[in-house]
Amino acid sequence: MKPRTLFDKLWDSHVVCAETADTPAVLYIDLHLVHEVTSPQAFAELRARGLGVRRPERTLATLDHSTPTTPPDDLGQYVYASEDAAQQVAQLETNCAEFGIALHGWGSAQRGIVHVIGPELGATQPGMTIVCGDSHTSTHGAFGALAFGIGTTEVGHVLATQCLLQRKPKTLAISVDGPLGPGVTAKDLVLHIIGRIGVNGGTGHVIEYRGSTIAALSMEERMTVCNMAIEAGARAGLIAPDDTTIAWLKGRPQAPRGVAWERAVTQWRTLKSDPGARFDREVKIDAREIRPTVTYGTHPGMVAAIDAPVPAAASAQDRRALAYMQVEAGRPMAGLAVDVVFVGSCTNSRLSDLRAAAELLRGRRIAPRVRMLVVPGSVAVQRAAEAEGLDQVFRAAGAEWREPGCSMCIAMNGDLARPGQLVVSTSNRNFEGRQGPGARTVLASPLVAAASALAGVIADPRDLLPQEQAA
Amino acid sequence: MSPFDALRSRTVVLPHENIDTDRIIPARFLTTTQRSGLGRYAFHDWRYRTDGSPDPDFVLNRPEARGAQILVAGRNFGCGSSREHAPWALLDAGIRVVLSSEIADIFRGNALKNGLLAVVLSEGEHRYLLDHPGIELAVDLAAGQIELPDGGRFDFAIDGFARRCLLAGVDQLGFLLQQADAIAAFEQQRQREAA
Numbered sequence: 001m002k003p004r005t006l007f008d009k010l011w012d013s014h015v016v017c018a019e020t021a022d023t024p025a026v027l028y029i030d031l032h033l034v035h036e037v038t039s040p041q042a043f044a045e046l047r048a049r050g051l052g053v054r055r056p057e058r059t060l061a062t063l064d065h066s067t068p069t070t071p072p073d074d075l076g077q078y079v080y081a082s083e084d085a086a087q088q089v090a091q092l093e094t095n096c097a098e099f100g101i102a103l104h105g106w107g108s109a110q111r112g113i114v115h116v117i118g119p120e121l122g123a124t125q126p127g128m129t130i131v132c133g134d135s136h137t138s139t140h141g142a143f144g145a146l147a148f149g150i151g152t153t154e155v156g157h158v159l160a161t162q163c164l165l166q167r168k169p170k171t172l173a174i175s176v177d178g179p180l181g182p183g184v185t186a187k188d189l190v191l192h193i194i195g196r197i198g199v200n201g202g203t204g205h206v207i208e209y210r211g212s213t214i215a216a217l218s219m220e221e222r223m224t225v226c227n228m229a230i231e232a233g234a235r236a237g238l239i240a241p242d243d244t245t246i247a248w249l250k251g252r253p254q255a256p257r258g259v260a261w262e263r264a265v266t267q268w269r270t271l272k273s274d275p276g277a278r279f280d281r282e283v284k285i286d287a288r289e290i291r292p293t294v295t296y297g298t299h300p301g302m303v304a305a306i307d308a309p310v311p312a313a314a315s316a317q318d319r320r321a322l323a324y325m326q327v328e329a330g331r332p333m334a335g336l337a338v339d340v341v342f343v344g345s346c347t348n349s350r351l352s353d354l355r356a357a358a359e360l361l362r363g364r365r366i367a368p369r370v371r372m373l374v375v376p377g378s379v380a381v382q383r384a385a386e387a388e389g390l391d392q393v394f395r396a397a398g399a400e401w402r403e404p405g406c407s408m409c410i411a412m413n414g415d416l417a418r419p420g421q422l423v424v425s426t427s428n429r430n431f432e433g434r435q436g437p438g439a440r441t442v443l444a445s446p447l448v449a450a451a452s453a454l455a456g457v458i459a460d461p462r463d464l465l466p467q468e469q470a471a
Numbered sequence: 472m473s474p475f476d477a478l479r480s481r482t483v484v485l486p487h488e489n490i491d492t493d494r495i496i497p498a499r500f501l502t503t504t505q506r507s508g509l510g511r512y513a514f515h516d517w518r519y520r521t522d523g524s525p526d527p528d529f530v531l532n533r534p535e536a537r538g539a540q541i542l543v544a545g546r547n548f549g550c551g552s553s554r555e556h557a558p559w560a561l562l563d564a565g566i567r568v569v570l571s572s573e574i575a576d577i578f579r580g581n582a583l584k585n586g587l588l589a590v591v592l593s594e595g596e597h598r599y600l601l602d603h604p605g606i607e608l609a610v611d612l613a614a615g616q617i618e619l620p621d622g623g624r625f626d627f628a629i630d631g632f633a634r635r636c637l638l639a640g641v642d643q644l645g646f647l648l649q650q651a652d653a654i655a656a657f658e659q660q661r662q663r664e665a666a
Contacts, residue, residue, distance in 0.1 A: 016657040017650060023632050026650050028657055038554065040504035049644075054654075066502055084502035091504050135553040135577060151555035151581035152506070153642070161647045163654055167630065169576075199489055200547040200573060233550060235576055299489050299550070317488050317545075412498040419521060429551060431493045433516050 003274035006240050007171050007206045010146040010271070014129045016163055024165040030128040031145075032158045033114045034061040034101065036092040037412075038133030042156035043095040054162045056100040060123055063089055063105050064113045066413055069375050069402040078106065081414030099159070110253075112378020112404045115139040115346035119223065120380055122252025126241035126268040131158060136346045136428065137236075138229040142222035143249070144241035144271045146206070149230065169235050170280035172197075172205040173273075176213035178287035183462040185356070186221035187348060187426065187445035189213070190228040191293040191303045197283060199301030202234025205280065208273060209239050213287040219248040220352045227347045228428050231300040240272035292460055294333050295430045295443040297321035302430075306334050306448060306460050324432055325440050326422075333442065333458050339421035341372040341399075341453040342435070343446055345409035348426035349377030351384050353446045358390045360450040360464050361397040367456025372399035373415065375407040399453065411435045424452045472586045474640025477611040478567060480540035483530055484604035485514075490544055491551035492578060496560040498552075509556055510563030531564075535605055541568040543600045549578025549589075558582040568610050570617075572597035583633040584643060588612060596625045612638060 004012070011027075019025035032055075039061075046052070053059060066085040072078050080086040089105075096103035104110040110117055115136055118124040124140045130147035131137060133155045140147035150164065157164055174193060194201070207229050209222075217225065222239050229237030246265055249255045256264045291305035298321040304310055312329040313319040322329060327336070343349070343357050354376060366372050374394045376382040382404050385391060391401040407415040409427035411434065417423045419438025426449050430441035444452070447461035454464070500512040517529050525532045542561065548571040549557060558581050561569070568588045582589040588610065592600070600606075609618040612634060617625040636643055 016653050021631065022635075023646070024630070026647065026653065028654070037501050041506045041555075044504075045644075051648075082502055084504075088502050088504055133553060133555075135551065149553035149577055151553055151577060151584065153555060153581065153584045153644075157644055157647055160644060161650070161654060162658075163647055163650065165632070165643055165647060199550060200575070203547070203573060203576060233547070233575060299491065301489075315488075320487075410498045412501055416499075429491075429493070431491045431551060433497055434493050437497070437516055437521065 003277040005171050005273040005277040005279060006144065006208055006238055006271055007146065008277070010127065010129065011168060013127070014146070019167060024167050026163050027129060027166045029131050029158050029162055029164060030058060031118070031123055031130045032059045033118055033130065033132035033137070034059060034092070034155070035064050035114050035132070035134065036088045037065045038152050039095065039155055040088065040091045041152050042159055043099065045156045046099070046159055051160045053099045053101060053159045058162060059101045059159070060118070061092060061096050061101050061103040062111055062114050062117055063092065065406045065410060067405045068413055069405045069407045069415055071403055085413065109379050109383070112380065113346045113349065113406055115223070115227065116349060116377035116381065119143065119219070120252070120378060122249055122255035125249065125255065125264070126245060126271050131164065135230045136227050138234070139223050139227040139346055141226040141229065141237040142219060142239050143245055144238060144268065146236055146238070148236040170205045172202055172207045172234065173279040173282045174207055174209050174285065175211040175282065176209065176285040176287050177211040178213060180213060180287050180290060183292055183447055183460070183465050184290050185445040185447060186217055186224040188290055188293040189287065190225045191295065191300070191443060192290045193285060194228060194232045194300050195293070195303035196285065197232050199231065199299045200233040202229060202232035205234050206236045206238060207232070207234045208279070209237060210273070214239055215242065218352065219244060220350045223350070224347055228300065231428055241268045292445065292448050292462065294448060294458065295441070296325060296327050296333050298324055298430060298432050300428065300430060300443060304333060306458065307332050334460055336458045337422065338370055338424050338452050338457055340417050340423040341366070341370055341449050342375070342408040342423055342425040342427065343449050344373065344375030344377065344407050345427035346377065346406070347428045348446050349375060349381065351381050353426065354381070354385050354390050357446040357450040358393040360447060360454065360461060361399070362393050364397055364454055366398040366453040369456050370453050372453045373402055373408060374399050375402045376404045378404050408435050424449050424458060472640050472642050475567065475586055475588055475612055475637040477609065477613070478540055479607060479609045480538070481535070481605050481607050482541045482543045482600060483536045483539040484543045484601055485530060486545045486601050488545040489547045489550055492549060492554050492557040493551055495549065495557040496554065501554060501556055506559045508563060509560040510565070513560040513564040538565070540565055541570065541608055541610065542566045543604070544569060544571045545601070546571060546573045546597070548574050549582070550575040553577045553581070555581045555585070558585045558587045562587050570597070570600060583629065583637065586637060586640070588629070588637065590627045590629060592625060592627060
């Protein structure tokens with residue numbers, strides 16, 4: 001048999017009807033994640049056509065985008081940014097009840113950002129196809145699942161038929177080898193990759209990340225890397241499951257148990273690209289070259305090492321981006337004054353991210369000019385962090401410890417920066433106005449975010465690391 | 472979905488590369504539960520100044536842009552989020568065709584499913600349109616051709632299935648629903664394998 005890539009195996013095992021010149025493939029979807037923003041119109045379509053949800057047990061809903069990250073008021077009510085936001089959440093509650101879908105909503109200990117709770121629950125498993133009306137669905141590829149974002153029309157397709165019409169994408173292998181230096185994280189790695197291949201470098205492709213650097217990453221780090229595959233334009237990012245994946249999933253609430261677990265593990269171990277499998281494109285990255293990396297422009301492909309000069313503008317486009325960011329070519333990003341620091345989002349809101357930021361903040365105070373928000377990715381992350389006292393570390397440092405949600409990543413729940421403010425953000429998009437009209441976003445790792453909060457300017461975390469680590 | 476057959480319109484040109492879906496419709500307008508009426512938010516933060524007044528310099532606010540149904544956009548149009556509100560907003564603002572040298576995957580899929588014809592042209596063709604804003608084009612989907620004012624033609628192709636759905640004005644869910652037997656057979660096969 002012809003050697004196949006991991007992607008080929010995932011694709012082949014989910015084809016209900018093969019694609020032809022005239023029609024796309026009908027692809028079966030194992031897990032459909034649903035949130036309040038991109039689903040209401042899809043449910044309305046089902047109602048209009050008199051359709052039901054084909055597989056409610058393969059559908060999992062939560063509230064994350066429009067929800068406030070402030071605690072409930074004295075009456076126990078959550079205070080929304082707008083009546084529309086409250087309506088949208090109420091609509092999802094109604095839709096889930098009517099169509100028989102499990103909702104991890106208010107009051108659930110399993111609520112959180114959709115891409116944090118899927119893995120946390122063990123609902124995300126190797127070998128699956130996973131979709132959600134959210135482009136960062138690529139996150140789940142960290143488990144060796146084919147996971148990609150879809151539009152609302154397709155949300156309706158999956159609700160009604162558990163299938164999607166898809167043309168087979170191309171494959172791009174990104175091999176990363178070598179150790180990551182001290183203070184260099186998975187976030188720096190993925191920003192470096194996007195800088196290398198470009199914000200459209202993955203368009204039409206599914207990325208498989210491979211190599212010794214990737215194999216050495218924890219599951220949470222792998223999720224950070226796959227999360228941002230879409231920022232290079234790729235439909236999905238994939239990492240082959242291995243011992244790290246299997247150990248992480250064991251015992252999760254929705255993971256298989258007993259004999260079913262053993263059988264699943266045997267099957268998961270076959271999910272890797274065969275020797276000699278051909279990719280449409282290949283890129284090689286040397287991890288040793290990567291330093292703490294930040295964005296300097298208005299898309300995630302405009303990146304530079306924190307201490308390297310910002311490249312000169314090569315086009316009118318670049319000049320516009322630098323002007324918007326109030327950044328000067330030829331000077332490094334380090335040293336630029338910071339107004340807001342945001343630690344959170346489906347990219348970097350997991351326990352290890354919060355630990356990394358807290359480690360630098362412990363026993364220190366953030367700069368008086370800086371407002372810092374720390375927003376855990378889920379109720380489970382929130383509780384685990386509180387059990388370790390991380391909330392106290394953040395509060396003592398002068399940061400705000402908030403309720404879980406997407407928060408300032410998408411800034412549609414009232415958490416936003418003012419025009420002109422510079423935000424060092426652990427999220428995934430630095431588009432103009434993404435974090436509030438006129439706000440300037442610098443994407444960074446939790447370490448860079450914490451170091452910058454302390455310094456009041458964009459700062460290199462390596463200067464704060466213990467000597468033996470920094471050496 | 473209303474059918475798309477052919478149309479004749481002037482172009483409006485946004486030459487910026489990497490116009491993301493947050494540009495097309497900012498996230499703060501996504502708290503709606505409707506798909507209609509989003510045209511007023513299309514390119515909102517370009518169209519309106521911070522005091523809420525229209526920016527007369529923005530190309531879509533200029534008198535010559537009024538009624539234009541063809542948007543010529545810089546490379547990698549529609550990158551970023553999967554929000555279908557982006558094509559909904561463009562359609563509601565009167566845009567029926569988007570032309571670029573590269574269009575982000577999710578946006579392109581969403582557009583075609585809503586009757587917004589998203590077409591990728593060659594670099595040279597794209598460059599010509601960027602350099603000649605406001606010219607009148609005749610777009611013929613059945614023929615796969617764009618006719619220029621001087622009689623010149625650009626041939627284009629989109630996915631054949633999406634093309635047939637657009638021409639007929641039918642959405643793709645109908646086709647998927649017709650595959651119910653195959654889907655049931657697939658599910659049963661898997662159940663047998665798991666047993």
